[in-house]
Amino acid sequence: MAMEWQRARPFCELPRDGVFNFLRKFLPGGRYYNLDSTQLVMAMKEEYGNIYKVPGMMGRPDTVVTHHPDDFERVLRNEGIWPIRPSSATLRYHRSKLRAEFYEGVEGTIATQGEQWSSFRSVVNPILMQPKNIKMYQKKIAEVNQEFVNRIRLIRNPETLEMPDDFEEYLQRWMLESVAVVALDKQLGLLRDDSENYEDALKLFSALTDFFTLTFDLEYRPSLWRIVATPKFKRLMKALDDIQCITWKHTTEAIVKLEVERQQGINRTEREQSVLEKLLKIDKKIATVMAMDLLMSGVDTTGSLAVGVLLCLAKNPEAQEKLRKEVKRVLPQKDGDFTTDALNNIPYLRACLKETLRVYPLALGNIRMPQNDIVLSGFRVPKGTVVSMISATLLQSERHYPQPKVYLPERWMRHGKEDKQQKSETAVCVGAAKASNPFIYLPFGVGPRACLGRRISDLEIELGIARLVRNFHIEFNHPTEKVFKGMLINMPNVPLKFKFVDIE
Incomplete structure (x- = not known):
């Protein structure tokens, strides 16, 4: 060295x-x-x-x-x-300065560093990173997905079968409902018209959108917010206040509910306890901040991934049909229940998700x-220097991926798990389609700071896409240029007028 x-x-x-x-x-x-x-x-x-x-x-x-x-x-x-x-300097300011009396030094994992970050992560890791703790939500999230399928049938144009211009809002409802099952230990009823939580949800959607758009403006463009409270900075602080307030309201309701159950003598085994219940037993503040972080990092991100998957499947009908055949094996009935091991038997679905994150990455890279x-690259970089690693520009480069413009889920399949009827020439193509460097493709980060909510996101998106593909043939008969806009993450930038045709 x-x-x-x-x-x-x-x-x-x-x-x-x-x-x-x-x-x-x-x-x-x-x-x-x-x-x-x-x-x-x-x-x-x-x-x-x-x-x-x-x-x-x-x-x-x-x-x-x-x-x-x-x-x-x-x-x-x-x-x-x-x-x-x-990163997330504005969020760090909100939690450590502006609302320090609320957070009391418990500031989550998004914006903290060093021992403060480590102590929080060491508490939540054993709960959120264990598959058994997340798998317990499979049935509840599957119910949310069935509600979303029913909602699609209600809101689509009866003649064209296309979604309305505001379909993005329904996607947000779907994702928030799914995340809330884990983060808040409750269903909010957002896919039904009579939900008492709908006003909170609208406020939360607006706050989350402001969080992603304003954070990019303030932290990645030149801004005076560190010197003077600019109008955009004030809007962002208001958005973070709203997220804090709404999360605190629902977490408090969960605490009251659990206390009532305790007084009634209802005691669940360790295996039956929810993520929120386990965290509340450790520390009420940690449970609240973790719920907040899951909402902030799990609604728009998973929603953008869902849009990307639907676009890729709509534009690649052969891949969509291959996926449908796989899903039918684990979900014979359109409105049936998934078996407990269903997600262990859908390798092509997971390959479709991975390939989507190559074609439509959620973020620019890691920092x-x-x-x-x-x-x-031959230059001395002193320790303590901020280094931004941009991988999004490499994911569709011929230098790093063979056939980079082709949507090819097979490139992510393990040997032996490809369709047995796959032609040999395709198999050769797949074997040669891996990335040139394993550090190019890290959509969930890597190492100790890898995404804490990955298992939750995987469960939501796998169950959701499987249910949609099992119920509908999906089309998108509109241009896809500039379909996403790059902010803190890539967010939908056009009306999402998908066409959902019922599968007979």
């Missing part, structure tokens, strides 16, 4: 712009004006190359941006036992602060 460090070019030689010239590009008429997150990183890559330095300004430090997968590996192998992910001096 010492020899490599000596041979490497100094940090100051990284391609970069001066602060004022860089700022000017974000103004009207400038190169970066009004670009979304994906367009922004593509424009910067074109201008500066595969590695460059974004100048620090307005209280924000310099950031090294790299598009090279070998750099990703070096950074992630130098993250230490307490990886520092220096870390290396704990040691490191050499990236």
